[in-house]
Ligand SMILES: NC(=O)c1ccc[n+]([C@@H]2O[C@H](COP(=O)([O-])OP(=O)(O)OC[C@H]3O[C@@H](n4cnc5c(N)ncnc54)[C@H](O)[C@@H]3O)[C@@H](O)[C@H]2O)c1
Ligand SMILES: [Zn+2]
């Protein structure tokens with residue numbers, strides 16, 4: 040089969056590789072219909088995620104058809120159209136039983152890390168993928184939902200919802216700022232609406248993304264390149280700062296921005312994958328009664344989000360900006376990697 044292989048920082052190729060096969064009785068093989076590229080894949084390309092070894096097939100999102108299942112797979116059958124979760128969950132370890140699938144203790148990839156696809160084992164940017172723990176890591180696509188909309192459940196919607204909105208503890212009436220209006224930040228904005236914030240402020244360095252954010256429930260937008268961006272944000276609050284600042288970029292500057300705009304007693308929810316150290320000025324922050332959260336998506340809310348999607352209650356089709364054939368994935372990386380110029384959000388690859 041053909042697959043997108045990571046050959047080391049800044050180097051990827053679309054080439055012939057061996058077909059995957061069932062290695063454990065809980066595995067399934069899925070023929071990819073639709074996959075997409077994540078901001079995390081760009082971090083991998085930059086060398087920010089050194090645990091990804093050369094030779095790895097990237098990708099942790101997608102929808103496809105089950106072509107083969109191991110003897111112990113329950114609940115999923117050959118021929119099912121399924122959403123592949125970015126987190127592989129064995130379903131039986133202590134973390135899985137607590138719903139914290141992100142730290143699944145099973146031996147696949149590395150015990151204690153649930154994000155293994157396109158990271159520690161081969162991923163979804165390929166014609167076929169082996170999915171471990173298929174019974175607990177695949178979700179059937181509901182009737183009436185397109186494959187490309189369903190692919191937004193693999194990662195971005197649960198990530199924005201769980202690590203941004205739920206960890207940030209968004210409550211009715213809150214003023215929420217989301218720094219970074221990429222797909223993950225937009226997913227946080229879309230799902231924040233489920234909790235009734237009074238304002239959702241989109242902050243980005245890219246004017247196009249600030250503008251696009253209005254389609255995902257942002258009430259206000261602030262361009263972070265404006266010298267007075269902070270004053271603009273504070274003017275949208277009672278002057279004390281935002282209740283919840285969600286970091287959805289993954290660079291030190293945007294982490295600092297969150298600390299600069301959060302009110303005393305507020306929450307900073309870091310979603311971004313950071314490749315460099317950030318500073319935390321505890322000497323001034325200690326007195327602010329802040330709650331700081333961070334983490335890897337659990338995907339424990341995916342089934343709930345699928346229900347909302349099936350009912351047309353989540354605005355998802357706006358996420359998709361570009362379509363490519365799967366074997367044109369290098370062009371898709373180029374387009375997604377130059378989002379400020381190309382206005383790309385989610386790029387969809389179709390087999
Ligand atoms: N925690 C998790 O489980 C998890 C899961 C998926 C993705 N992520 C991470 O979430 C982050 C966002 O992912 P994405 O796919 O939306 O990425 P993306 O690259 O598409 O979006 C990032 C956005 O940040 C903006 N930006 C960059 N520098 C900025 C600055 N200095 N000030 C303001 N805005 C700036 C960009 O213009 C862009 O709109 C990434 O770091 C990704 O790795 C985390
Ligand atoms: Zn991702």
Ligand SMILES: [Zn+2]
Pocket residue numbers: 128129130131132133134135142143144145
């Ligand atoms: Zn587990």
